[in-house]
Amino acid sequence: MLPIAIPIDGAIEPVVVTFTRKAPKKMAGQIRGPRSRNDANAIPVGGHTGDTLTLTTARARPNLPAAKYARVRRANCQSATRFRGSVIARPVPTLLSGPCSPGRSTDSDKTSLTPGAQARPTRVGLLGSPDRRLPPVEEEDIVNDWLETYRGIVYRWEVDHNDHLTVAFYFARLGDAMLALLASLGLGVAYTRRRGSLCVTAGCYVRYVRELRVGDIMHVVSGVIAVERDALVLGHKLFNSETGDVCTTVEQRVRHVEARRQAARPLPAAQRRAAEQRRVEWDVPARERRPRPSGLDGFHESSRDTVKPDEVDVFGQVALMHYIHRFSAANGHATAVFGITPGYMRNERRGFSTFEFQLELGGVLRPGDPVRVRSALVHVGNSSMRLFHVMTNERTGERVATLEQLGVHLDMDARRPTPLPDAIRDRAKAILVS
Numbered sequence: 001m002l003p004i005a006i007p008i009d010g011a012i013e014p015v016v017v018t019f020t021r022k023a024p025k026k027m028a029g030q031i032r033g034p035r036s037r038n039d040a041n042a043i044p045v046g047g048h049t050g051d052t053l054t055l056t057t058a059r060a061r062p063n064l065p066a067a068k069y070a071r072v073r074r075a076n077c078q079s080a081t082r083f084r085g086s087v088i089a090r091p092v093p094t095l096l097s098g099p100c101s102p103g104r105s106t107d108s109d110k111t112s113l114t115p116g117a118q119a120r121p122t123r124v125g126l127l128g129s130p131d132r133r134l135p136p137v138e139e140e141d142i143v144n145d146w147l148e149t150y151r152g153i154v155y156r157w158e159v160d161h162n163d164h165l166t167v168a169f170y171f172a173r174l175g176d177a178m179l180a181l182l183a184s185l186g187l188g189v190a191y192t193r194r195r196g197s198l199c200v201t202a203g204c205y206v207r208y209v210r211e212l213r214v215g216d217i218m219h220v221v222s223g224v225i226a227v228e229r230d231a232l233v234l235g236h237k238l239f240n241s242e243t244g245d246v247c248t249t250v251e252q253r254v255r256h257v258e259a260r261r262q263a264a265r266p267l268p269a270a271q272r273r274a275a276e277q278r279r280v281e282w283d284v285p286a287r288e289r290r291p292r293p294s295g296l297d298g299f300h301e302s303s304r305d306t307v308k309p310d311e312v313d314v315f316g317q318v319a320l321m322h323y324i325h326r327f328s329a330a331n332g333h334a335t336a337v338f339g340i341t342p343g344y345m346r347n348e349r350r351g352f353s354t355f356e357f358q359l360e361l362g363g364v365l366r367p368g369d370p371v372r373v374r375s376a377l378v379h380v381g382n383s384s385m386r387l388f389h390v391m392t393n394e395r396t397g398e399r400v401a402t403l404e405q406l407g408v409h410l411d412m413d414a415r416r417p418t419p420l421p422d423a424i425r426d427r428a429k430a431i432l433v434s
Helices: 037-041 078-083 167-184 189-195 269-277 320-336 342-348 422-430
Strands: 002-008 011-020 053-058 067-071 086-091 120-122 125-127 146-153 197-208 217-227 231-240 246-258 300-306 350-361 370-380 384-393 398-411
Touching (some): 146 231, 167 217, 167 231, 167 320, 320 350
Antiparallel strands (some): 120 125, 197 350, 370 384
8 A cells, every 4th residue: 555645625635545456457337448537537436447547636525536547657657567456546534634734735637646746745744755754654543533652451560559550651651652643743763863853741741530450451542732833732542442441641742852952943844734734632621730839848758769771762861651650659758758658558458549640841861860859748638639749850950850649548449539547637737738
């Protein structure tokens, strides 16, 4: 199959051209194959012939021919020569809605398959120019305008003491999903190597709606929520593949920056167009902005270690999951201060289940950097708690990340929130930081 793009009603419609060895030489009722464009117009929707032809225009109206064709010599159509078959055009789902950019060609006599045609912008990138072509998107990867960006399973070693997928490994999947989506926009690893720019995460708003247990199968679909001058807001939904339930939603803002100095750079026009065309409707409740401590008074030491070389991702940045591993460790120390200790949780069959993250990243970590996390309890309810964690690079003194974490006191057997014991709640209220 070969992806191409065709003009339709002032827009560009992606299609797939398939070469087949077994196409009939003529359609039913025809005494010969098409010898002219008028003959080709008589071919019904979905029709094809065994002649070696090249596509010039296709229309997605059921009362019109599937395509107009023009004869070409085999020497001018290498793919057709190789397959010795016919060209069949079939429409695939339009990746994204939205108007065409000004100046976009809708010349009905030329497509990217027309011999000698120049590369021109389309809904699926610049076709006809191999070094500028966006990575192909397979038809089966398109899910109602969302792009499937991850599919996998919960492994036993990814399950924490709460008997569900630990939050850091959600971010491992998020890393895969982000990479796949950026690559589809022409902003992947090859772009970074060629242009010296990359997209780095500035923040994530994560809602954990349903838990995943060991052995559960899952997949992620992704799209673009918003396009800014030098940033994108990406949306990801993680599903339990068995039940179809949404388990997690992630609103991720990425900044387009120069690789060395991390200075902001405007998105290139081609990548901006690709992002606009990958826009999806984001039906997730808006985040609630809550007051946060202005300083570190009342915070407790909760994590301290060093960045390891194997924490770096394909873009040369510390992967998000390693920030979250540190924050998870910090949570254990922070809750132990007011009585939710490992011993208490084991003896009482209780746990801590996170249901929301608001993560912000603003600094740089490199292998060898010493990392410190300090944490504070900022709210306590009947069963719910909210903690605020601050991560610093101790080599530079820079604040590199913060995490607002909301969770509940979990009944491990019922898998439901359960009220905090009075003694623990009283101790928690005594150390609240405002």
